[in-house]
Amino acid sequence: DAGVTQSPTHLIKTRGQQVTLRCSPISGHKSVSWYQQVLGQGPQFIFQYYEKEERGRGNFPDRFSARQFPNYSSELNVNALLLGDSALYLCASMMGQGPYEQYFGPGTRLTVT
Amino acid sequence: LAKTTQPISMDSYEGQEVNITCSHNNIATNDYITWYQQFPSQGPRFIIQGYKTKVTNEVASLFIPADRKSSTLSLPRVSLSDTAVYYCLVGENYGGSQGNLIFGKGTKLSVKP
Numbered sequence: 670d671a672g673v674t675q676s677p678t679h680l681i682k683t684r685g686q687q688v689t690l691r692c693s694p695i696s697g698h699k700s701v702s703w704y705q706q707v708l709g710q711g712p713q714f715i716f717q718y719y720e721k722e723e724r725g726r727g728n729f730p731d732r733f734s735a736r737q738f739p740n741y742s743s744e745l746n747v748n749a750l751l752l753g754d755s756a757l758y759l760c761a762s763m764m765g766q767g768p769y770e771q772y773f774g775p776g777t778r779l780t781v782t
Numbered sequence: 783l784a785k786t787t788q789p790i791s792m793d794s795y796e797g798q799e800v801n802i803t804c805s806h807n808n809i810a811t812n813d814y815i816t817w818y819q820q821f822p823s824q825g826p827r828f829i830i831q832g833y834k835t836k837v838t839n840e841v842a843s844l845f846i847p848a849d850r851k852s853s854t855l856s857l858p859r860v861s862l863s864d865t866a867v868y869y870c871l872v873g874e875n876y877g878g879s880q881g882n883l884i885f886g887k888g889t890k891l892s893v894k895p
Contacts, residue, residue: 673825702881710886711869712826714877725880759825761881768876771883772823 670695673762673774681780682750690745694762700724701743701770703735704759709739712759716745719766747779755781786870790849791890800857802889809853815846815853816871820888826869830855831876857891865893 673695674693682688688749694701700719717725734749737743747754757778761771787805794800806815814833816859818826832844832853843856867888868878877883 679867694851700881702877702883704883704885709887711888712883713885714882717881725882727882761825761883763876763881767879767881768874769826770876773827775824778823 671705673760673772675758675763675774675777677777678775679778679780681781684750684752686750687746687748688750689777690747690758690760690779691775692743692745692760692762693743695758698762698764698772699741700763700766700769701737701741701755702745702761702763704743704761704773704778705729706757706759708756717736717767723746724766750781752781755779786872786886788870788886788889789870790887793892793894793895794860795847796861797859800856800860800864800872800891800893801856802868802891803852804855804872805852806861806872809850809872812871812874813845814875815850816876816883817842817844817855818869818871818883818885819867820867826885829868860891860893862893862895864873864891866891 702717703715706712714727716727717733724732732748757776759776816831817829820826837844845854870889
């Protein structure tokens with residue numbers, strides 16, 4: 670079975686631009702969480718979505734938004750990019766709303782110049 | 783939320799047993815202790831979880847004293863492929879219903895030949 674997939678693998682954007690990152694969960698998993706990992710730090714929780722609804726939100730500005738589709742895939746959107754948004758963005762899926770083990774994807778490396 | 787403290791880095795040699803200790807003085811009654819492993823440019827991977835005493839699986843053991851204010855991840859006979867960052871997490875079981883995992887900075891383990 671395929672694991673969590675994310676696209677694109679790498680992305681370079683300019684300050685002020687907008688970016689959309691995509692995640693496909695493991696087949697049968699209905700919940701997706703997003704994390705931001707800055708170099709040298711552990712991942713930080715951004716959002717959790719379950720059944721297309723936001724179920725949890727971390728301490729991130731409103732420039733960050735997400736949504737989940739009927740097939741349980743998800744998109745993370747970041748508007749008005751700042752240099753500090755440069756990070757590895759990780760998606761994790763789990764069977765349901767929780768608590769269940771989370772399975773992480775390989776991440777999308779975003780560089781903002 | 784209980785804060786965790788773990789060594790920034792550790793060195794070991796192939797074939798040795800490695801013990802990584804994590805301090806969590808303010809652990810709550812409902813909190814679990816979970817360890818994740820992360821290789822460069824990959825998402826974290828669940829290793830082991832416990833609540834009290836000792837838990838063992840095919841890759842590691844987790845020792846938790848009676849007061850639960852610390853825990854020790856034990857990796858038997860490490861190999862070069864165990865070189866990674868290891869995160870100690872304390873919180874709701876698998877992040878609870880919100881899937882909110884709280885990561886610290888982790889311990890960078892370097893295994894040498």
